[in-house]
Amino acid sequence: MLEAINLKKNFGDHQALKGINMTVNAGEIFCLLGANGAGKTTTINIFLNFIKPTEGQVLVDGEPMEKNIKLARKKMVYIPENLMLYPHLSGVENLDFFLRIGGISLNKENLEQQLISSGLQDNFIHRSVSTYSKGMRQKVGIALAKSKNASILLLDEPTSGLDPKASNEFHDLLLKMKEDGVSTLMATHDLFRAKSTGTHIGIMKNGEMVKTLESHEIDYQDLEQLYLEEMVRLD
Numbered sequence: 001m002l003e004a005i006n007l008k009k010n011f012g013d014h015q016a017l018k019g020i021n022m023t024v025n026a027g028e029i030f031c032l033l034g035a036n037g038a039g040k041t042t043t044i045n046i047f048l049n050f051i052k053p054t055e056g057q058v059l060v061d062g063e064p065m066e067k068n069i070k071l072a073r074k075k076m077v078y079i080p081e082n083l084m085l086y087p088h089l090s091g092v093e094n095l096d097f098f099l100r101i102g103g104i105s106l107n108k109e110n111l112e113q114q115l116i117s118s119g120l121q122d123n124f125i126h127r128s129v130s131t132y133s134k135g136m137r138q139k140v141g142i143a144l145a146k147s148k149n150a151s152i153l154l155l156d157e158p159t160s161g162l163d164p165k166a167s168n169e170f171h172d173l174l175l176k177m178k179e180d181g182v183s184t185l186m187a188t189h190d191l192f193r194a195k196s197t198g199t200h201i202g203i204m205k206n207g208e209m210v211k212t213l214e215s216h217e218i219d220y221q222d223l224e225q226l227y228l229e230e231m232v233r234l235d
């Protein structure tokens with residue numbers, strides 16, 4: 001479970017976040033929507049402890065993150081738009097490497113199994129990652145999250161640039177992790193996916209969360225209209 005309490009972030013005299021409150025419970029997929037510069041990545045970076053908030057607090061499973069940052073990071077996996085993997089290592093070798101950094105050692109069969117169950121074709125798992133498509137690299141990220149038993153998944157536009165089939169496969173994997181009780185926070189510009197995959201949708205604008213809703217409350221057309229209205233509304 002992930003919570004933000006009154007998160008504020010200033011970069012110089014620019015207020016990037018103006019008091020964000022949000023909760024992502026176990027088994028929820030919270031999709032953050034908002035125009036470029038709304039503050040989505042800043043929010044995710046604070047959750048990841050990449051940057052510190054100017055004010056406010058992050059709670060991980062109810063505990064302030066700064067109380068035990070190592071433990072909090074152990075629970076999390078981050079998949080950005082372009083997952084950084086070692087291009088000359090295979091999928092199996094990358095997975096092994098990143099798991100070992102986190103103190104986890106799996107045997108070869110388990111590593112292979114994790115990649116295959118994350119949708120990577122078995123004839124690719126021993127090939128160098130430089131031969132992988134973007135969708136295949138993102139699946140290595142999912143395999144890492146599953147192998148780590150991560151309970152929190154933070155995603156920053158993970159399917160941008162993926163073709164519809166690859167994007168579909170990736171979102172199916174997110175839905176499976178949701179069934180396993182993972183708390184997922186995903187920044188996205190894809191309203192359709194936010195509606196179809198998300199359990200909750202937050203619309204950010206100029207550093208504020210201007211709307212939060214449960215995705216079953218709204219159909220896709222109304223979400224699109226609401227989003228566009230929020231974007232043009234003068235405050």
Ligand SMILES: Nc1ncnc2c1ncn2[C@@H]1O[C@H](COP(=O)(O)OP(=O)(O)OP(=O)(O)O)[C@@H](O)[C@H]1O
Binds near residue numbers: 036041187
């Ligand atoms: N390190 C930084 N230094 C100064 N300003 C920053 C920094 N990081 C972000 N900002 C500013 O904070 C605001 C929020 O940026 P952020 O990257 O969080 O937006 P975003 O919603 O993720 O946008 P996008 O959809 O383009 O990824 C922007 O005005 C951005 O210019």
